[in-house]
Amino acid sequence: METSLRIFREAKKYWIHLIAALLSLIVSTAAGFYTPWALRELTKLATEGTADFGKEALRIGLFLLFATALQAAGSSASGYLNHYAALHYVADLRTRLYGKLQRMSLKYFHKSRTGDLTGRVVIDALDAEVLLAHVIPDFVTNILTFLGVGALLFTINWRLSIVSLITVPILVWITIWQSNHVSPVWKENSRIRGELAGTVQDNLSGIKEIQIFNQQKQEELKVTELAKKHSMAYLRASFFFETTYPLLSFVTALGTVIVIVYGGHLISVGTVSIADIVGFVMYLSMFYGPVKNFSSLVEKAGEAAAGCRRVFEVIDEVSDVKEVEQARELPRVKGEIQLKNLSFSYNEEIPILENVDLTIKPGQTVALVGATGVGKSTIANLVNRFYDPQKGAVLVDGVDIRDVTLESLRDNISMVLQDTFLFHGTVYENIAYGWKEATREQVIAAAEAANAHSFIKELEQGYETEIGERGIRLSGGQKQRISIARAILRNSPILILDEATSALDTKTEQEIQEALDEVSKERTTLVVAHRLSTIRNADQIVVLEGTGIAETGTHEELIARGGLYARLHEASKN
Numbered sequence: 362m363e364t365s366l367r368i369f370r371e372a373k374k375y376w377i378h379l380i381a382a383l384l385s386l387i388v389s390t391a392a393g394f395y396t397p398w399a400l401r402e403l404t405k406l407a408t409e410g411t412a413d414f415g416k417e418a419l420r421i422g423l424f425l426l427f428a429t430a431l432q433a434a435g436s437s438a439s440g441y442l443n444h445y446a447a448l449h450y451v452a453d454l455r456t457r458l459y460g461k462l463q464r465m466s467l468k469y470f471h472k473s474r475t476g477d478l479t480g481r482v483v484i485d486a487l488d489a490e491v492l493l494a495h496v497i498p499d500f501v502t503n504i505l506t507f508l509g510v511g512a513l514l515f516t517i518n519w520r521l522s523i524v525s526l527i528t529v530p531i532l533v534w535i536t537i538w539q540s541n542h543v544s545p546v547w548k549e550n551s552r553i554r555g556e557l558a559g560t561v562q563d564n565l566s567g568i569k570e571i572q573i574f575n576q577q578k579q580e581e582l583k584v585t586e587l588a589k590k591h592s593m594a595y596l597r598a599s600f601f602f603e604t605t606y607p608l609l610s611f612v613t614a615l616g617t618v619i620v621i622v623y624g625g626h627l628i629s630v631g632t633v634s635i636a637d638i639v640g641f642v643m644y645l646s647m648f649y650g651p652v653k654n655f656s657s658l659v660e661k662a663g664e665a666a667a668g669c670r671r672v673f674e675v676i677d678e679v680s681d682v683k684e685v686e687q688a689r690e691l692p693r694v695k696g697e698i699q700l701k702n703l704s705f706s707y708n709e710e711i712p713i714l715e716n717v718d719l720t721i722k723p724g725q726t727v728a729l730v731g732a733t734g735v736g737k738s739t740i741a742n743l744v745n746r747f748y749d750p751q752k753g754a755v756l757v758d759g760v761d762i763r764d765v766t767l768e769s770l771r772d773n774i775s776m777v778l779q780d781t782f783l784f785h786g787t788v789y790e791n792i793a794y795g796w797k798e799a800t801r802e803q804v805i806a807a808a809e810a811a812n813a814h815s816f817i818k819e820l821e822q823g824y825e826t827e828i829g830e831r832g833i834r835l836s837g838g839q840k841q842r843i844s845i846a847r848a849i850l851r852n853s854p855i856l857i858l859d860e861a862t863s864a865l866d867t868k869t870e871q872e873i874q875e876a877l878d879e880v881s882k883e884r885t886t887l888v889v890a891h892r893l894s895t896i897r898n899a900d901q902i903v904v905l906e907g908t909g910i911a912e913t914g915t916h917e918e919l920i921a922r923g924g925l926y927a928r929l930h931e932a933s934k935n
C-alpha cells in the first residue's frame with residue numbers, strides 16, 4: 362500500500378492521464394452492470410407477459426448494445442491511459458535510479474553487485490508498470506464492482522442479499538491469510554532473482570578468468586544452484602496461490618448454492634419472482650468475483666511492490682560522499698593541494714592514513730611512493746573525493762573540497778588510472794569523452810602528445826574505429842595511451858596519474874613519460890608510482906610508510922638522506 366501510494370505521489374506528472382483512466386474505468390465497469398439487469402428484465406417480460414414483447418426486447422437489446430459499446434470503449438481508454446502514465450513513469454524511474462547510482466560513492470559499489478544493480482534498473486523498475494497499469498486499476502474495478510453489484514443485489518432482494526453475504530467473511534479470511542504469507546515469499550523471490558542476475562553478470566565479466574582457471578563447472582554449479590533456488594522461491598509463492606484459489610472458488614460456489622436453495626424456497630412461498638432469481642444469481646457471480654480476485658491481486662501487488670521497493674531502496678540510499686546544501690562552484694584552480702591532518706580508513710578496524718599533512722604547490726609534480734597497499738591510490742582517490750576522510754581535510758587552493766560541488770571539483774581534475782576503461786564507441790569518442798566540444802585538431806594533438814596518434818592512424822578506420830565494450834581489440838598499452846590522451850585533452854589544472862604507465866613497455870613508457878613530463882609542467886601533477894625510474898624528475902617525492910609519510914624531498918635529497926627511498930631505489934636496481 363505504502364509503495365503504491367509513493368508511486369502514485371511520484372507520478373504526479375501523469376495524474377491527468379490517471380484521473381481520465383479512472384473515469385473511463387468507472388464508466389466501463391458501471392456499463393458492465395447492465396447485462397444481468399437486461400436478462401432480469403427480459404425474464405420478467407417473458408414470465409409476467411406483455412402486449413408487445415418484440416418491441417420491449419428490441420429496446421432492451423439496443424440498450425444492451427449501447428452499454429456493451431460503452432464498456433468496451435471505457436476499458437480500452439482506461440487501459441491505454443494507464444499504460445501511458447505507467448510506462449512514462451517507469452522511464453522516469455529508471456532515469457532517476459541510474460542518476461542516483463551515478464552519484465553514489467565508490468564505497469557503495471564496493472558493497473553492491475553490478476548485476477544486482479543492473480537488475481534493479483532493467484527488471485525491477487518495470488514492476489511499477491504492473492502496479493500502475495494493472496494492479497491499481499484492477500483493485501478499483503473490483504471495489505466498484507463489489508459496491509455497485511452489492512447495492513444492486515440489495516435492490517433486487519435484501520433477504521437473499523444477506524444470505525449471500527454469509528460466505529464473504531470466509532472469503533476475506535482466506536484472502537488475508539494468503540496475503541500475509543505471500544508477501545515475504547515474494548520478497549525472498551526478488552532477492553534471489555537479484556542474486557542470480559548478479560552472479561551471471563559477474564561471471565560474464567570475468568569469463569576470461571573462468572576459462573583460464575577452468576572453473577566453468579564450478580561456476581555452472583553456482584548458477585544452477587541459484588536458478589533452482591529462484592524456482593523454489595517462485596514455487597513457494599505459487600503454492601499459496603494454487604492452494605487458496607480453488608478453495609476460494611469452492612466457497613464462492615457454496616454461496617451460490619445457498620442462494621439457489623433459499624431462493625427456491627422464496628419462489629415457492631411467492632415472495633420472489635423467477636426474474637429476480639435469474640438476475641440475482643447472475644449478479645452474485647459478479648459480486649463474488651472481486652472477493653475471489655482479491656487474493657490473486659494481493660499476490661500480484663506483493664510481487665510488484667517487492668520489485669519497486671528494491672528500486673526505492675537505492676533511490677533512498679544516502680551517499681556517504683554527498684554535497685553540502687550550499688555547495689559552491691569551484692572555479693578553475695591554480696592547483697594547490699593540501700592534506701591537512703588527514704586520517705582515513707575504509708573500515709573502522711584498519712587505519713590506512715593517520716594525521717597526514719602534505720602541501721603540493723601549484724604546478725608541482727609530486728610522486729607518491731611506498732610499499733604496495735600503503736595507501737598511494739587512496740590519497741589520489743581522496744583528492745578526487747571518491748571518499749571523504751574521517752578526520753582532517755583535503756584543500757584545493759585553500760578550499761575544503763567538501764564545500765564545493767562534486768562537478769566543479771572534478772572539472773578541475775583529470776585522472777589516468779591503471780585499470781583503463783574504454784567505452785563502447787569509436788577511438789575518437791573515447792578520447793573526446795571528457796570534452797565533447799573539442800575540435801578534431803585538439804583531439805589529434807592530445808593523441809599525439811600521448812604518443813597514440815601513430816598507432817591510431819594504423820587502425821582500420823583510424824579515429825573512427827569502433828572499440829569493444831572494454832576496448833577488447835586494443836592492447837593494454839594502446840588503451841593506456843588513449844586514456845592518457847583523454848586526460849591531456851581535458852586540460853584540467855590538476856592531473857592524477859595512478860600508475861598510468863604501468864601497462865607499457867620500457868620504450869613506450871619513456872616516450873609517454875616525456876609527453877607526460879611536458880603536460881605536467883603546466884599543471885599540478887600527482888603521480889602514484891611503482892617504478893621509481895619514472896619519477897626521478899618529480900619536484901617532490903613523498904615516501905609513505907605505515908599510515909603516514911616517512912620522508913619527502915627530491916630524488917637527490919632522498920638518496921643523500923639514505924632512508925627508505927634510498928633503500929627502495931637500491932632494491933629497484935636489482
Ligand SMILES: Nc1ncnc2c1ncn2[C@@H]1O[C@H](COP(=O)(O)OP(=O)(O)OP(=O)(O)O)[C@@H](O)[C@H]1O
Nearest residue numbers: 471707708713731732733734735736737738739740
Ligand atoms: N575499497 C576498499 N575497501 C577496503 N579496503 C581497501 C579498499 N581499497 C583499498 N583498500 C585497502 O587499503 C589499503 C591501501 O590501498 P591503496 O590502493 O591505496 O594502496 P596502494 O599504495 O596504492 O597500493 P598499490 O601500490 O598496490 O596499488 C590496502 O591495504 C588495500 O587493501
